[in-house]
Amino acid sequence: xxxxKYDAAIDRFAEAVKLMPDYAQAYRLMGEAYEKKKFLPEAxxxxxxxxxxxxxxxxxxxxxxxxxxxxxxxQDQERRRAEATKP
Numbered sequence: 001x002x003x004x005k006y007d008a009a010i011d012r013f014a015e016a017v018k019l020m021p022d023y024a025q026a027y028r029l030m031g032e033a034y035e036k037k038k039f040l041p042e043a044x045x046x047x048x049x050x051x052x053x054x055x056x057x058x059x060x061x062x063x064x065x066x067x068x069x070x071x072x073x074x075q076d077q078e079r080r081r082a083e084a085t086k087p
Contacts, residue, residue, distance in 0.1 A: 001029065004036070009029070009030075010033045010034065013029055013030035013033065017030070017049075022053050024053035024054070025050075027047070031044075031050065040077065044074065047067050047070070050063055051064065
């Protein structure tokens with residue numbers, strides 16, 4: 001992540017969660033890498049999996065804000081795409 005090699009980072013985090021499905025921080029970091037690549041639905045999914053893990057209320061609240069923000073951004077992208085394809 002520090003070297004901005006997001007694809008490699010995502011691969012590593014995916015491997016980590018295969019080995020340890022409840023590894024919340026791997027989901028969080030995977031979401032951040034997806035966000036850097038502008039893959040918003042994938043980032044949202046990773047953040048939701050983070051929330052599904054047992055995390056502190058403070059972490060949960062912070063991540064829920066990110067998920068809500070991403071939901072709005074994804075809807076905005078979909079709206080703009082739909083408008084662009086109208087005849």
